Amino acid sequence: xxxxxxxxxxxxxxxxxxxxxxxxxxxxxxxxxxxxxxxxxxxxxxxxxxxxxxxxxxxxxxxxxxxxxxxxxxxxxxxxxxxxxxxxxxxxxxxxxxxxxxxxxxxxxxxxxxxxxxxxxxxxxxxxxxxxxxxxxxxxxxxxxxxxxxxxxxxxxxxxxxxxxxxxxxxxxxxxxxxxxxxxxxxxxxxxxxxxxxxxxxxxxxxxxxxxxxxxxxxxxxxxxxxxxxxxxxxxxxxxxxxxxxxxxxxxxxxxxxxxxxxxxxx
Amino acid sequence: xxxxxxxxxxxxxxxxxxxxxxxxxxxxxxxxxxxxxxxxxxxxxxxxxxxxxxxxxxxxxxxxxxxxxxxxxxxxxxxxxxxxxxxxxxxxxxxxxxxxxxxxxxxxxxxxxxxxxxxxxxxxxxxxxxxxxxxxxxxxxxxxxxxxxxxxxxxxxxxxxxxxxxxxxxxxxxxxxxxxxxxxxxxxxxxxxxxxxxxxxxxxxxxxxxxxxxxxxxxxxxxxxxxxxxx
Numbered sequence: 001x002x003x004x005x006x007x008x009x010x011x012x013x014x015x016x017x018x019x020x021x022x023x024x025x026x027x028x029x030x031x032x033x034x035x036x037x038x039x040x041x042x043x044x045x046x047x048x049x050x051x052x053x054x055x056x057x058x059x060x061x062x063x064x065x066x067x068x069x070x071x072x073x074x075x076x077x078x079x080x081x082x083x084x085x086x087x088x089x090x091x092x093x094x095x096x097x098x099x100x101x102x103x104x105x106x107x108x109x110x111x112x113x114x115x116x117x118x119x120x121x122x123x124x125x126x127x128x129x130x131x132x133x134x135x136x137x138x139x140x141x142x143x144x145x146x147x148x149x150x151x152x153x154x155x156x157x158x159x160x161x162x163x164x165x166x167x168x169x170x171x172x173x174x175x176x177x178x179x180x181x182x183x184x185x186x187x188x189x190x191x192x193x194x195x196x197x198x199x200x201x202x203x204x205x206x207x208x209x210x211x212x213x214x215x216x217x218x219x220x221x222x223x224x225x226x227x228x229x230x231x232x233x234x235x236x237x238x239x240x241x242x243x244x245x246x247x248x249x250x251x252x253x254x255x256x257x258x259x260x261x262x263x264x265x266x267x
Numbered sequence: 268x269x270x271x272x273x274x275x276x277x278x279x280x281x282x283x284x285x286x287x288x289x290x291x292x293x294x295x296x297x298x299x300x301x302x303x304x305x306x307x308x309x310x311x312x313x314x315x316x317x318x319x320x321x322x323x324x325x326x327x328x329x330x331x332x333x334x335x336x337x338x339x340x341x342x343x344x345x346x347x348x349x350x351x352x353x354x355x356x357x358x359x360x361x362x363x364x365x366x367x368x369x370x371x372x373x374x375x376x377x378x379x380x381x382x383x384x385x386x387x388x389x390x391x392x393x394x395x396x397x398x399x400x401x402x403x404x405x406x407x408x409x410x411x412x413x414x415x416x417x418x419x420x421x422x423x424x425x426x427x428x429x430x431x432x433x434x435x436x437x438x439x440x441x442x443x444x445x446x447x448x449x450x451x452x453x454x455x456x457x458x459x460x461x462x463x464x465x466x467x468x469x470x471x472x473x474x475x476x477x478x479x480x481x482x483x484x485x486x487x488x489x490x491x492x493x494x495x496x497x498x
Binding site: 152153154157158161186187188189191192195219220221224225232252254258 | 368387389391405407408409411423425426427428429430431432433434450454470471481482484486488489
């Protein structure tokens with residue numbers, strides 16, 4: 001350590017604020033360095049003189065002035081603070097030490113910057129999530145459309161069941177589901193498609209598609225199920241289609257009974 | 268008197284067995300291009316009783332009790348056809364126990380029976396029952412009148428399934444470890460289920476087996492549904 005650094009510790013040594021190790025080191029140095037001993041003597045003299053100075057008694061005027069100032073300050077505070085706490089506080093901060101106000105300003109600046117950063121990051125993340133969700137939906141729709149052409153009935157049913165997980169089912173998917181409902185060779189796939197479409201019954205194009213599909217169904221399983229769906233949706237426009245279906249030859253007796261019952265309930 | 272009866276019955280049994288044997292005029296042994304790899308079996312015959320069972324072998328063996336049955340094999344896909352769609356035929360088909368896709372359909376006259384196979388089964392009948400026992404995989408079965416009776420050894424965890432008929436009965440037995448969303452409906456019958464179901468008994472009823480999974484749809488118009496848990 002250089003003499004300069006030892007000398008910086010003189011004040012602390014004088015006030016006995018050095019830890020044992022540093023104190024021992026400093027004193028060891030003083031034993032070998034005459035210059036430093038001299039410097040310490042000078043510092044010690046100054047510090048001794050300062051601590052030996054008598055505490056001056058405040059004069060009567062100072063005391064009176066202080067009292068007036070205090071009273072004035074109290075009056076101002078009482079007047080200002082309650083109605084205008086924030087501004088009062090701000091003014092007080094204004095009057096504080098410059099470094100304090102600088103720190104305060106820096107802090108405000110830091111807060112502003114981080115808020116802006118967080119907001120921009122949040123909105124970016126939100127946009128990312130939205131984007132990702134849209135992509136996922138798109139991916140699901142694409143996967144769904146591809147799966148609907150799969151030769152395995154269970155894969156086609158998987159596709160149909162995907163619609164239950166989708167937030168938004170667009171026209172493309174609805175059309176694909178309606179095509180499946182009308183053309184799939186497997187009764188069970190058509191049955192599960194019908195149920196998926198029934199869940200989307202609040203969409204006008206789904207209802208129209210379902211009504212159109214009634215006369216295209218030739219399996220009693222679907223004919224019976226579509227009657228139930230129309231009843232649940234209270235779709236009175238389906239009555240015409242059911243009447244047309246009733247005219248078809250070779251209609252299953254159970255289906256005939258069900259269709260008549262459905263027509264009566266809907267009218 | 269009782270002995271006479273026994274002798275008669277034995278004679279009848281013997282004669283009918285002989286008659287059946289005489290009728291089994293064809294046995295087709297279909298070698299797979301890639302044995303051990305997943306294979307496909309397509310049977311689409313209007314009037315047929317189809318009996319498929321898994322065995323410890325590599326070939327698909329088709330036995331028919333009528334003329335006009337042909338089978339082809341291409342890229343591990345075996346297709347069985349009948350040149351006379353009006354004639355009734357009884358088919359006994361042996362398949363390897365390895366993974367397969369089974370698309371079996373008939374219109375009338377017979378039951379579709381599948382035993383001890385692994386894979387994806389699409390079983391479609393019109394007037395006739397469907398039975399599938401000791402199955403590992405996925406089953407989609409539908410008929411219009413007839414009983415559906417399916418029992419699983421294992422279930423493909425990612426695949427939806429469906430069982431439907433207009434009149435008859437549906438009995439399905441799943442492993443206790445089943446994870447699925449059950450969706451069940453009957454109109455004129457009753458539902459018994461080992462897996463808890465909730466909902467209006469006159470409408471669709473729902474259940475989450477093992478916390479839920481792919482959908483299993485079971486629907487009958489007239490008849491009862493039994494859903495069992497195999498312990």
